[in-house]
Each structure stands twice: as structure tokens, then as C-alpha cells.
Amino acid sequence: MRKHLSLTGLTVAASLLSTPVFAEELIINLPRSTEQSIEATENLIAAFKEAHPGIEVTWNNFDDETYKASFRNFLAANPPDVVAWFAGNRMRPFVEAGLFEPIDDLWAKAGFNEQFSAAESSMTIDGNIYGVPYQQAPWAVFFNRDVYERAGASEPANFDEFVENCEKFAAIEVDCLTTGTVDLWPGAGIFDLINLRTHGFDFHMQLAAGEIEWTDPRVRETFENWGRIAPYITADNAAIDWDGAAALLAQGKAANYVIGAFAVKTLLNGGMTEDSLGMMSFPTINADVPRAEEAPMDSYHIPVGAPNPDNARLFLEFVGTPDQQTAYNATTIRMPVNNQATPVDDKYLNIGFEMLSTAEGLSQFFDRDADADMAKAAMEGFQEFMARPERMDDILERLEATRQRIYK
Amino acid sequence: MSTPNRRPPPSLTPWLFLAPAILFFSVYVIYPVIQSVMISFLDWDGLGEKTWVGFENYRDLLDDPSFYTSLKNNVIWLLLYLAAVPAGLAVALFLNQSVFGIRLYKSLFFFPFVISNVVVGLIFSWFYAPNLGLLPNILDWLFGTPIAVLAEEDLVTYGIIAAGLWPQIAYCMILYLTGLNSINSELIEAGRLDNAKGFSMLWYVVLPQLRPATFIAVVVTVIGALRSFDLIAIMTSGGPYGSSRVLSYFMFEQSLSEYGTAMGYGAAIAVVLFAIMLVFISLFIVRMLAQERNA
Incomplete structure (x- = not known):
């Protein structure tokens, strides 16, 4: 809510200056309820705006359970540009209903196939890649x-x-x-x-x-x-x-x-x-x-019918970069998924990192694998x-x- | 000189008055009912392709133990929820006196009906909560065995019904209090002359005059019991392992919740619930019409 108000303030300020500062838009729906995740997301959006000054970003925040319950509705009726969801079978119904945009080309262009090598299979359904993971928790x-x-x-x-x-x-x-x-x-x-x-x-x-x-x-x-x-x-x-x-x-x-x-x-x-x-x-x-x-992973996806798909792609490419993965997870004290990102030095993250990097395989979670x-x-x-x-x-x-x- | 008669013919007038109601009733009640019945014959995840499967959803329902759990719980709800009617009457009789501060007592008794059911559910979940709840601690102190009602498959439904009765009794109480206000004092006098007191006064003189209030109280309670949903969603989400679900919650779980994508299956449950409700509602309507004719 706070976020939304400050953005409104910006728009008003912009219109007062009577110069069309923002020609482009990006609408993101994400559930963020903890202080750290809100701060990390605000930082991420600020960094994105710095990198792409022409794009106005609107973030609609949700409470987690509400988000999961209303996800199907807004995805089908009123899709934003970027959504947060989960890897594995948890995204299968949306992929099969043709509601998630495949982004194989984005992965190839950004070099994600190497940087997210361990996560690729969890982001793939029937041969296509459908999202960019941003955090995992063992x-x-x-x-x-x-x-x-x-x-x-x-x-x-x-x-x-x-x-x-x-x-x-x-x-x-x-x-x-x-x-x-x-x-x-x-x-x-x-x-x-x-x-x-x-x-x-x-x-x-x-x-x-x-x-x-x-x-x-x-x-x-x-x-x-x-x-x-x-x-x-x-x-x-x-x-x-x-x-x-x-x-x-x-x-x-x-x-x-x-x-x-x-x-x-x-x-x-x-x-x-x-x-x-x-x-x-x-x-x-x-x-x-x-x-x-x-080690369940959380990821960003682009809905089919996103009003600004090009900007959504810019955003997904941006959140996948090692720098942004490092920055986001340093604030939330989670583990980045990009293997070139550096996890913050934290006792439990270090134990977790050791556990995951020496593991034979990584499952998502029963409700994402089944x-x-x-x-x-x-x-x-x-x-x-x-x-x-x-x-x-x-x-x-x-x-x-x-x-x-x-x-x- | 008279203006030309532009009035619609008299036979049309009632229909014109009814038109707005008919329109909204068709769009918001009749059409969704028909649509639910149609969807109940489909295999549909709510997003993708719809496949016609005939009565398969209903056949699956008959093989589904969760369906019988829900049905059983609905019956328990229906029977126990009706306790709100006599309990509401008792409270109303108790409060129907003029002593100092009675208005305050009345409002305190009415209070649970004013607060949202979500709040009622939360208060009762804290009351039942293992470790920190009042009830487990009292039981521990009395018998040395704390019981977490909401974690016990055999107790959970009764625990939720108890929470539901709290506002429902208040509602029935208000209905009876209004009824008691309009009681004919001459009849009471006449009863006294005929030596009626205590229970016989209540049974033969007061209760017959409260019949309209009783009727509404029963209708509202029966329908309230059949559509119980909010307390279950707040207190247990149907758990533990599904033992507190009722048909309406089961329908929500199957078609609309986080893991539910079976729209057709959910619609089939909705149709069954609708059929059950229809039985009661028809009974009520038949009775109401009969009364109107007699009046």
C-alpha cells in the first residue's frame, strides 16, 4: 500500500512537471509480507528503474494466502506483466492452459542456461522454460x-x-x-x-x-x-x-x-x-x-496476455543477473539460485549452501513435485x-x- | 379535455413491478444454478478445455470417503445448530423483565451476533489452542489431560459448532425478544385466571403466540447450518485431515482453493448441497403459503 502511494505521488509529480517522463509501464503482482522481503523488492524495483529509466513500475502487493487464492483469477482475467509463482508441477496447470509465456530465448540470450544449470529442469515443462527463479530455501x-x-x-x-x-x-x-x-x-x-x-x-x-x-x-x-x-x-x-x-x-x-x-x-x-x-x-x-x-525455489513468470511483454522480459532478465540475485537475497537472508551470485555470509545460509552444493539431487517440495x-x-x-x-x-x-x- | 390514456393495460402492471426483481433473480440466482448444473457434467480445471463426462463426477462423489464425512458433518451441524432455537428462547425469557440495567445485559447477550464470524472463529481457536488456550489449560487443571479440540477428529466438528452457536443463540434471542414484546397481555391475564403458571403458561399461552418468531428462528438456523463455511475455513481449514469439512467447504476445497482445480467435481458437490437445501426451503415455503391462506 505504501509502495502504491509513493508511486502515485511520483506520477502526480511527473504530470505536474508536464513532461511525459514515463512512456512505458510495467505491472508486477507479488506477495511480500515480511519486512525484509518488502525492502528487498523495493530495492530491486528501484535498481530496475535506474537501469531502465523510461519504465514506470507498478507493484501490487498481496498477502501470501490471498495471492495464492486469487492467482488463477487475475491470471486469466486481468494479467499483469510479471507474476511470482513456484517451480515444478505447481506451474504445470498454468503452462498447460497456455497462461505462462515460454522464455527459452531469454534464457539463451542472458546465459541463464549455465547460470541456473541446477534449476533449469524445475523451470522446464514439456521442453520449454517458463520462468526465472530468484530464491531458494533448503x-x-x-x-x-x-x-x-x-x-x-x-x-x-x-x-x-x-x-x-x-x-x-x-x-x-x-x-x-x-x-x-x-x-x-x-x-x-x-x-x-x-x-x-x-x-x-x-x-x-x-x-x-x-x-x-x-x-x-x-x-x-x-x-x-x-x-x-x-x-x-x-x-x-x-x-x-x-x-x-x-x-x-x-x-x-x-x-x-x-x-x-x-x-x-x-x-x-x-x-x-x-x-x-x-x-x-x-x-x-x-x-x-x-x-x-x-530446496523449494520461488520464481518470476510472464503471463500470456501481459500488457507490456517486452518490459516484462527486461525485468526477468534483470532479476536473473548475479548482482540482483546477490542483492535481493542479501536482504532477505535467503539463498540465491544463480550460481554466479554470492550468498551473504550467514551461519545458517552457509550450512544450507554446503548441504545443497554437495547433494545428489534437489527436490522442490511435495506440493510442487506432485x-x-x-x-x-x-x-x-x-x-x-x-x-x-x-x-x-x-x-x-x-x-x-x-x-x-x-x-x- | 383529458390526456390520451397511455397507461399500460392492467394485466401488465404486476409484471412491470416484478420486472426488476425477476431480472436480478434470473441473472444472479437462476442462471448460476443452471450453470452449476451444467459444469457438474464436465471435467474442467477452470482454465483449460472442458470435456463432457456425463454423471462421472457424481459417481466419483459416491466413492469418495470425504463426501460422506462432509455429509455426516452437515447432519451433525443441522441437528446441533437447532439447539440455538430453544437456547435463544431461554435467554430471551430470562432477559424479558424490567430491572435496572436490563438494556445493558441485552446488548451484551446480543454482542456475539454483531461481531464478524471470522472474529468468533479466531476467538474460539485461541480458546481451544493447544498449550496456550484456556480450555486445554482448564482441562489440564481439572483432569490432568489437556485436549486440543481442533486436533481431535472426533471432537473437532462439535468444537466448531459450539463456536457457531454463540452468535446463533444471540440471533434467536433477538427474534424471541421482539416476539415477546408483542404478546397480548390480555391473554396472559386470561391464562392466569385459568390458573396457568410456569411451564403450562409458557407452553399453552406464550409459545403459541411466538409461533411466527419460532418459524423464522428455525428457518434461519437450518439455512445457517447448511451453509456453515466461514468458521470451518477460519478454525481448521477442514482439518485435521479433512474430518471437519462440510459440503460447502468440500466444494470450495475441490474447485476454488489453493490446491483445488476440479471445477466439475466442485459443481457436482454444489448441486447435491443445493438439492438438500431445496428440500428444506420447499418445506418452509409450503408452510408459509399455507399460513398465508389461513390468515
């Missing part, structure tokens, strides 16, 4: 060192040790692992990492793509591993949101929290310090499986499994029925 185990000390536990070297630790935490009445699944998605992060550790990257991606039956014994194996820690997961997680779970970790009522690195700021604000907040890659389950990590309907059903299943692990067979059979309906 998912990891965040833990409270004070609680570890209190329970006499040490950082687990593998999943068996993690489970052993859980008993120690139970002894001092602390939840071994916490999550808040009222919005469903945090539970999928736990499933993804356990599945990646149990069967590896390729299996996980095939399962997400609907190529493997949910009743397959290998899927059961993943759920059985999950079942080992299920009794130690915060009992009422279905009524807690992700901030609420962060509070449990910060207050020392939980020892571990599987969440994206975007939660670091919340955890530090909640009273944790760099000394007490630890971050580690999810422990190894099967030592023979190469380690893959989960079809939307499948993701919704599966995430409900994950939530139910954590509350009632004994219903594993029912849940898997139901998911298999959903898979057959969706991928028929």
Missing part, C-alpha cells in the same frame, strides 16, 4: 542445543541415533520433533526428507510424479521409518501453525523442528541465539542412498499418519485410489 532439521544438553543427547549421526535421542527427550517431557500442520504443508517436508533418505532422489520424484503405487512395499518402508518417530512428534500438531511450532522449539518444549530455512528469522526473534539454534541435514537412514535435499490434487490428498494422509500411525494401510490404500483417479 529444508533441514533445526534443533535447540539447550534442550539437547538438558536431555544429555548429542547430535545424531544417523536416523537410529535420532530415534534413540527421542527417548531421551521423552524422559524430560520434551517433544523430540515438532511441526505445525494446520496448513498441511509442513508435514510434507518431513515425509519428503524421510522418503529421500530411505529410497533416494529418483524414487521420490517418481512417487511424486504418480509413477509408483502408494501401496508399493518401498513406500511402506518409508512410512515405517516415519512411524518410528511418529509417537515422539508434537501430539496436537494438526491444530498448530508453523509459527506455533517454531515457538515450541524456541521455548524448549521441543528439541527438533523440520522446516525450511525461512524459519530462522522467526526462531531467532522467538528468543533463540546462534549458539542455541542448530541446523543439520536430516540424518541418514540408508547409508547406501546418496544424500538428496529439499499434482495439486494428489498433493492435497497426500498431505492430509501425512497429517493423519502422524496422529494415527496405526492407520498406515488405510491411508496408503486411499492415496493409491487417489493416484489412480488423478493419473489415469
Whole structure:
């Protein structure tokens, strides 16, 4: 809103000078709710205007959930020039409906194929590239060192040790692992990492793509591993949101929290310090499986029917440059996607960078790797499994029925 | 000299008066109903190609456990929500006296109906919230077992209905308070002479005079129960794992929410919900017409 007012002010000032300063326009729809992301976006737009002084930029800001809910509407009815969305299958429906502009030529011209080599496959659907990623956040185990000390536990070297630790935490009445699944998605992060550790990257991606039956014994194996820690997961997680779970970790009522690195700021604000907040890659389950990590990416796209497609292309090329990727993510403390950008020196970013750069593969997130309907059903299943692990067979059979309906 | 008669023929007059209402009713009610029925026969993601699939959406619905969960919850909502009618009557009878400050009490009782349902939902979610909520803490103190109502599949629907009853009771109360104002005091006197007091006075003298208020209270409550949506969206988003959804929320989830792209499937749910509502609404309308004829 503030942004909008200041832009109006500029337009008024411009018209008072009675010289048409802005001949060109660019309309961007982005959801930005945190202070850092708003500041970073304002800086980005200011830098873009400096580089392209002839273009007037209008930024319509949204709250995240409203944005996701209204995205389909404005994309079809009143498309802006640039939108923010997510990689992988999460953009497939829009690509298939012909609502996203392919930008292969832009990638080739800007040298993005090399600079975004790790991200290219996530931005590609049916052979064409549809966006430019600007940030990613690895998912990891965040833990409270004070609680570890209190329970006499040490950082687990593998999943068996993690489970052993859980008993120690139970002894001092602390939840071994916490999550808040009222919005469903945090539970999928736990499933993804356990599945990646149990069967590896390729299996996980095939399962997400609907190529493997949910009743397959290998899927059961993943759920059985999950079942080992299920009794130690915060009992009422279905009524807690992700901030609420962060509070449990910060207050020392939980020892571990599987969440994206975007939660670091919340955890530090909640009273944790760099000394007490630890971050580690999810422990190894099967030592023979190469380690893959989960690192969802956020990206910019051009809708078909954008009123100023040329300016939109200029903008996408601009946000992809190593300088802008470095600058944006230095403000938001996230990880840039362009491999020539420099991540800011931050304890958790450095750990995350190390995790991702040595990983065998990077998954997006269950709701981006799988079809939307499948993701919704599966995430409900994950939530139910954590509350009632004994219903594993029912849940898997139901998911298999959903898979057959969706991928028929 | 008289001006030439330009008036429309008398038979046309009622239609002219009805025209604006008919126009808006057709555009905003009839047309969308027909459109929903049409969409329910399609396989459509809301953006791409539409494919005619006949009754397949309805067949899928019959195989979908979520549909039965929603239907069951709708029935629970309907039955328990009706408790608002007697509860509203009780509060109204209690408040229908003239003591000092009664206006203040009346407004305090009416307060939940004034605030938005979203706020009601938020207040109750905090009341139920694990760890910091009032209810789990009270239960912990009394029995040593805190219960997070919104995380329990067997309790969650009742928890949300309790939140919904709070404003609904206030609404029924207001309907009854207005009804009580217009009660014929001569009849009360006559009742007294015939030795009616307490319950028999209420049952044989007061309640029959409140019949119009009761009728409206029941209609509003039944329809309110069937279209319950906002509290569920605010408090649980249908969770845990879908156990608190009702048909209207299920429809929203399937066709309009973040992960929902099944427009045809959502429309099929809407048609089923419409059919259920139609049964009740027809009953009400038939009754209303019968009453008008008798009057």
C-alpha cells in the first residue's frame, strides 16, 4: 500500500512537471509480507528503474494466502506483466492452459542456461522454460542445543541415533520433533526428507510424479521409518501453525523442528541465539542412498496476455543477473539460485549452501513435485499418519485410489 | 379535455413491478444454478478445455470417503445448530423483565451476533489452542489431560459448532425478544385466571403466540447450518485431515482453493448441497403459503 502511494505521488509529480517522463509501464503482482522481503523488492524495483529509466513500475502487493487464492483469477482475467509463482508441477496447470509465456530465448540470450544449470529442469515443462527463479530455501532439521544438553543427547549421526535421542527427550517431557500442520504443508517436508533418505532422489520424484503405487512395499518402508518417530512428534500438531511450532522449539518444549530455512528469522526473534539454534541435514537412514535435499525455489513468470511483454522480459532478465540475485537475497537472508551470485555470509545460509552444493539431487517440495490434487490428498494422509500411525494401510490404500483417479 | 390514456393495460402492471426483481433473480440466482448444473457434467480445471463426462463426477462423489464425512458433518451441524432455537428462547425469557440495567445485559447477550464470524472463529481457536488456550489449560487443571479440540477428529466438528452457536443463540434471542414484546397481555391475564403458571403458561399461552418468531428462528438456523463455511475455513481449514469439512467447504476445497482445480467435481458437490437445501426451503415455503391462506 505504501509502495502504491509513493508511486502515485511520483506520477502526480511527473504530470505536474508536464513532461511525459514515463512512456512505458510495467505491472508486477507479488506477495511480500515480511519486512525484509518488502525492502528487498523495493530495492530491486528501484535498481530496475535506474537501469531502465523510461519504465514506470507498478507493484501490487498481496498477502501470501490471498495471492495464492486469487492467482488463477487475475491470471486469466486481468494479467499483469510479471507474476511470482513456484517451480515444478505447481506451474504445470498454468503452462498447460497456455497462461505462462515460454522464455527459452531469454534464457539463451542472458546465459541463464549455465547460470541456473541446477534449476533449469524445475523451470522446464514439456521442453520449454517458463520462468526465472530468484530464491531458494533448503529444508533441514533445526534443533535447540539447550534442550539437547538438558536431555544429555548429542547430535545424531544417523536416523537410529535420532530415534534413540527421542527417548531421551521423552524422559524430560520434551517433544523430540515438532511441526505445525494446520496448513498441511509442513508435514510434507518431513515425509519428503524421510522418503529421500530411505529410497533416494529418483524414487521420490517418481512417487511424486504418480509413477509408483502408494501401496508399493518401498513406500511402506518409508512410512515405517516415519512411524518410528511418529509417537515422539508434537501430539496436537494438526491444530498448530508453523509459527506455533517454531515457538515450541524456541521455548524448549521441543528439541527438533523440520522446516525450511525461512524459519530462522522467526526462531531467532522467538528468543533463540546462534549458539542455541542448530541446523543439520536430516540424518541418514540408508547409508547406501546418496544424500538428496529439499530446496523449494520461488520464481518470476510472464503471463500470456501481459500488457507490456517486452518490459516484462527486461525485468526477468534483470532479476536473473548475479548482482540482483546477490542483492535481493542479501536482504532477505535467503539463498540465491544463480550460481554466479554470492550468498551473504550467514551461519545458517552457509550450512544450507554446503548441504545443497554437495547433494545428489534437489527436490522442490511435495506440493510442487506432485499434482495439486494428489498433493492435497497426500498431505492430509501425512497429517493423519502422524496422529494415527496405526492407520498406515488405510491411508496408503486411499492415496493409491487417489493416484489412480488423478493419473489415469 | 383529458390526456390520451397511455397507461399500460392492467394485466401488465404486476409484471412491470416484478420486472426488476425477476431480472436480478434470473441473472444472479437462476442462471448460476443452471450453470452449476451444467459444469457438474464436465471435467474442467477452470482454465483449460472442458470435456463432457456425463454423471462421472457424481459417481466419483459416491466413492469418495470425504463426501460422506462432509455429509455426516452437515447432519451433525443441522441437528446441533437447532439447539440455538430453544437456547435463544431461554435467554430471551430470562432477559424479558424490567430491572435496572436490563438494556445493558441485552446488548451484551446480543454482542456475539454483531461481531464478524471470522472474529468468533479466531476467538474460539485461541480458546481451544493447544498449550496456550484456556480450555486445554482448564482441562489440564481439572483432569490432568489437556485436549486440543481442533486436533481431535472426533471432537473437532462439535468444537466448531459450539463456536457457531454463540452468535446463533444471540440471533434467536433477538427474534424471541421482539416476539415477546408483542404478546397480548390480555391473554396472559386470561391464562392466569385459568390458573396457568410456569411451564403450562409458557407452553399453552406464550409459545403459541411466538409461533411466527419460532418459524423464522428455525428457518434461519437450518439455512445457517447448511451453509456453515466461514468458521470451518477460519478454525481448521477442514482439518485435521479433512474430518471437519462440510459440503460447502468440500466444494470450495475441490474447485476454488489453493490446491483445488476440479471445477466439475466442485459443481457436482454444489448441486447435491443445493438439492438438500431445496428440500428444506420447499418445506418452509409450503408452510408459509399455507399460513398465508389461513390468515
